[in-house]
Amino acid sequence: MNRQAGGWGFLTNHARVLLAIARDPATRIRDVAASCHITERTAQSIVCDLERAGYVSRGRIGRRTQYAxxxxxxxxxxxxxxxxxxxxxxxxxxxxREDPSGQKRAAP
Structure with a gap:
């Protein structure tokens, strides 16, 4: 892994995976892993963490996984x-800011 000087960054892998899913809710784990520079196994584990914590849910549309x-x-x-x-x-x-149905909502 090619890290910046000092070996740390501002975002965790969990944040990066969440943002990758936010950018494309129909993304594949393979693509999430590539965009976050992590392994597919790590990406899958992080998605499971995010799902257990209630940040992400997933369902199937045909053969593809769709995230919400x-x-x-x-x-x-x-x-x-x-x-x-x-x-x-x-x-x-x-x-x-949008709600899960895709409708824009006012900021608090």
Whole structure:
């Protein structure tokens, strides 16, 4: 892995996977792994973590997996626990806040 000086970064792999899914809810684990520079096994494990924590749900459409995000979930670290996941997604994807049905909603 090619890391920046000091060996650390601002986003965790969990955040990167969540953002990859937010950008393309029909993405494949293979593509998530490639875009996050992690293995497919790690990507799958992270998706399972996110699903267990209630940030992501998945269903099947034909042979493909479709992901849905729970945008009202809160960030996990105590310093950011008051912020909804939708704020992180909006910041990194450039999208306005939307509810899970795709309808835009007003910021609080």
């Amino acid at each position: 995000l729970r945008l009202d979930g809160k960030l996990r670290h105590p310093a950011e626990a008051h912020l909804p996941v939708s704020d992180l997604i909006a910041l990194f994807t450039g999208r306005d």
